[in-house]
Amino acid sequence: MTEIIDETNTGQKPDAGGFMDGAKAILPLIAAVLPVGLVYGAVAAGKGLSVLEAALMSALVFAGGSQFVAMDIWTHPASWAGLGFAALLVNVRHVLLSASIGPKMTAFSTPKKYASMLFLADEIWAIAEMKAREARLTPAWFAGVVAPFYASWVLSSVVGAIGGALLGDPALVGLDFAFPAVFIVLIMNFWQGRRTGAVLLASAIAAIGVKSFTGGAWYIAAGALAGLAVAAFASQGEKTENGETVE
């Protein structure tokens, strides 16, 4: 097995070069996440969360999508079952991210692999997948990606929660739209042809249908399951070696 060798053969010093490379790689995504964190903090303050509560959520949940959905369905007092279940639905995609990147962490010990999974935000996952195509992932590089991104998310949440009142209504300047906009860009990046279109269509129809009739976050599960069903159905087509369906 190749585990741990990478860490021991560089001597006793930690791999500072690998850490810095990781930090450099995540820099553009930090620029993208700062406004999102500010908006989250402002929305949280608007929903009545204290600065401490908003920061704690960013630090412990560390998943922007589910935090925004939580703000959307926030009640006072908070319903832990509804919010926990909504987070499960919104973040179920992480099962796939983790299943995809985990096996590529051959230089990680098992505890380090699982520790890394705790920080598997979309942006961190995406940058790690890109890196894994050209080089072996190392724990130092991954730590270099995670540390500044995590700090940026928590700090921007704090600043947003403190300054939220000064920003005024985020809807006036369109900042409430930053999050759906980010998700739309991510959707476009997942585009792989007509089959993706069918998945998106099924998901949108099911989500809107369910949202029209029920409250809560059920529409996310409905949309996701409809998309999955279409994808499983469509996979009857012939497949090339890279998994693409040929027409």
Next chain:
Amino acid sequence: MTLELSTLVAILAMAAATILTRVSGLFLIERVKLSGRARQALEAIPPAVLMAVVAPTALMTGMAETMACAVTALAALRLPLLAATAIGVVCVAVLRAIGL
């Protein structure tokens, strides 16, 4: 600096759910072999979930949001994440300002 018990418990529930999703993928993939069809369905999770989350904003909120979503999607074809997002935000602000 207040911390309400109900809020703390809700945050912990969200954290537990998120950790479960992030750890279980690795746990399962090291133990299960997937059929081609199951793999196809799993690969569709990201777009399916993202679409389900944004569909109400894109199609049930108002004309400004619907148009801004379309503009953002078009911008994403050519531009990186940050630039396309910024265009979407500016677009929705302008459309709302003119009363759409």
